[in-house]
Amino acid sequence: MKKTIGRKEKISIPSWGLKEVMAKVDTGAYTSSIHCSFWEEKEENGQKVLYFTVLDPTYKKFNGELLHTVDFTRKKVRNSFGQEEIRYKVSTKVLMFGEDFEAEFTLTDRAKMRSPVLLGRKLLQGRFIVDVQEINLSKKSKK
Numbered sequence: 001m002k003k004t005i006g007r008k009e010k011i012s013i014p015s016w017g018l019k020e021v022m023a024k025v026d027t028g029a030y031t032s033s034i035h036c037s038f039w040e041e042k043e044e045n046g047q048k049v050l051y052f053t054v055l056d057p058t059y060k061k062f063n064g065e066l067l068h069t070v071d072f073t074r075k076k077v078r079n080s081f082g083q084e085e086i087r088y089k090v091s092t093k094v095l096m097f098g099e100d101f102e103a104e105f106t107l108t109d110r111a112k113m114r115s116p117v118l119l120g121r122k123l124l125q126g127r128f129i130v131d132v133q134e135i136n137l138s139k140k141s142k143k
Contacts, residue, residue, distance in 0.1 A: 002126070002127060002128055002129050003097055003127065003128055003129070003137075003138075004128070004129045004130075004131050004134070004137055005025060005096075005124075005128045005129070005130055005131070005134075005137050005138060006025070006130070006131055006132070006133075006134030006135040006136060006137045007024070007025050007130065007131075007132045007133075007134070007135060008022060008023065008024055008025065008115065008135040008136065009022075009023050009025060009096065009119070009135070009136060009137065009138050009139075010022055010023070010136055010138060010139055011023045011094050011095065011096050011117065011119070011138075012094070012095040012096075013054075013092055013093070013094055013095070014093065014095060014100075015092050015093060016054055016065070016067055016092060017063045017065050018054065018055075018061055018063070019061070020061070020139075021055070021059075021061045021116060021117055022115050022116065022117065023115055023116075023117035023118065023119050024113075024114070024115035024117070024118050024119070025119045025124070025130055026118050026119065026120055027120075027121055027124065027130060029118055029120035029121065030120050030121050030122055031075065031077065031089065031104060031105070031106050031120045031122055032103060032104065032105045032106070032117070032118055032119050032120045032122065032123045033077075033087070033105055033106045033107070033108050033110065033117070033118045033120070034054050034055075034105045034106075034107060034108075034110070034116065034117050034118075035054065035055055035056065035059075035108070035109065035110035035111060035113070035116035035117070036052055036053065036054055036055075036107035036108060036109065037053050037054070037055065037056035037109075037111075038051075038052060038053040038066075039051065039052040039053075039088055039107050040052075041088075047070055048070065048072075049068055049069070049070055050068065050069055050070075050072045050088055050090065051066055051067070051068045052066075052067050052068070052088070052090070052107055053065065053066055053067065054067065054107075054116075055116055056111065058111070059116055061116075069090055071090070071091060072088050072089060072090045073088075073089050074086050074087070074088060074089070075087055075088075075089045075106060077106055077108075079108070080113075085108075087106040087107060087108050088106065088107045089104055089105070089106050089107075090104070090105055090107065091103065091104050091105075092105070094123070096138045097138045101127070103122075103123045104122065104123075105117075
């Protein structure tokens with residue numbers, strides 16, 4: 001059964017050390033995205049490795065942890081200004097409503113946006129119904 005979420009929700013990404021980060025629900029976006037303050041692709045032992053840091057010191061939830069993965073791709077995305085850009089796309093587990101599931105995020109500079117995380121249709125589809133009058137329904141469901 002699909003759960004109802006609001007227009008903004010707090011999500012956790014345990015493998016990245018993030019707990020209850022504010023995310024904006026965006027049914028117009030296909031892929032989810034997260035604010036990334038640093039990313040760099042390196043070659044190590046003949047394998048490409050992506051190093052990145054999510055959020056930045058302006059966010060309370062910023063932990064400064066340098067993350068890395070070999071499981072990444074590059075994706076062409078149309079940003080909120082209508083311009084195409086190439087972004088790194090990574091996968092991780094997201095925790096909402098006490099359940100975790102695999103999700104993909106593109107890494108991008110969201111410093112000028114109100115929410116550091118944007119949840120797109122690919123994450124929402126088959127799991128959630130959006131009630132735009134509500135916020136933080138995942139937190140309210142714990143009570």
